[in-house]
Amino acid sequence: xxxxxxxxxxxEEQKEMIHFLIVFAVVLVVVCAVYFxxxxxxxxxxxxxxxxxxxxxxxxxxxxxxxxxRPEKEYYVIAYDETGSQAVYYSSLTTNxxxxxxxxxxxxxxxxxxxxxxxxxxxxxxxxxxxxxxxxVRLKNLTLIKIKNGKxxxxxxxxxxxxxxxAVTTK
Numbered sequence: 001x002x003x004x005x006x007x008x009x010x011x012e013e014q015k016e017m018i019h020f021l022i023v024f025a026v027v028l029v030v031v032c033a034v035y036f037x038x039x040x041x042x043x044x045x046x047x048x049x050x051x052x053x054x055x056x057x058x059x060x061x062x063x064x065x066x067x068x069x070r071p072e073k074e075y076y077v078i079a080y081d082e083t084g085s086q087a088v089y090y091s092s093l094t095t096n097x098x099x100x101x102x103x104x105x106x107x108x109x110x111x112x113x114x115x116x117x118x119x120x121x122x123x124x125x126x127x128x129x130x131x132x133x134x135x136x137v138r139l140k141n142l143t144l145i146k147i148k149n150g151k152x153x154x155x156x157x158x159x160x161x162x163x164x165x166x167a168v169t170t171k
Contacts, residue, residue: 062108063116065134068150072106079110079143090142097166112141129155
């Protein structure tokens, strides 16, 4: 029996390529191992659990763009900065109105701190009580607007007037 000894020769480029592939494979294995180890043992015990929540539309909130086209023929819109110091009191006005009045009109809240409403927020001066479309609306912090048939019926900027209109005077 004759033994055939094959001697293979590799060029320098082939040796470098084999060395590169080995290093690449080792790095890839280490990165994958660290990723899965951190996911399973360190960061999240439920790696493959996915939970879904149903979205909820808040029907008591409006933006200036939808101010005049609510489904009711007559309703109120109260506009104030919901991050302000008096926001809780303004919100309680509407809650008291809904609880105390029989046949109370729907009240929508318009947050002046919302990005969609910031362009209509007038910090100095007065608002526009004659607005007929969304682009003309100018609101101060705390404004109560009564909309009737898609038009402004009442426009109140003073707290005392708003309390009177909503019949929730605290005095």
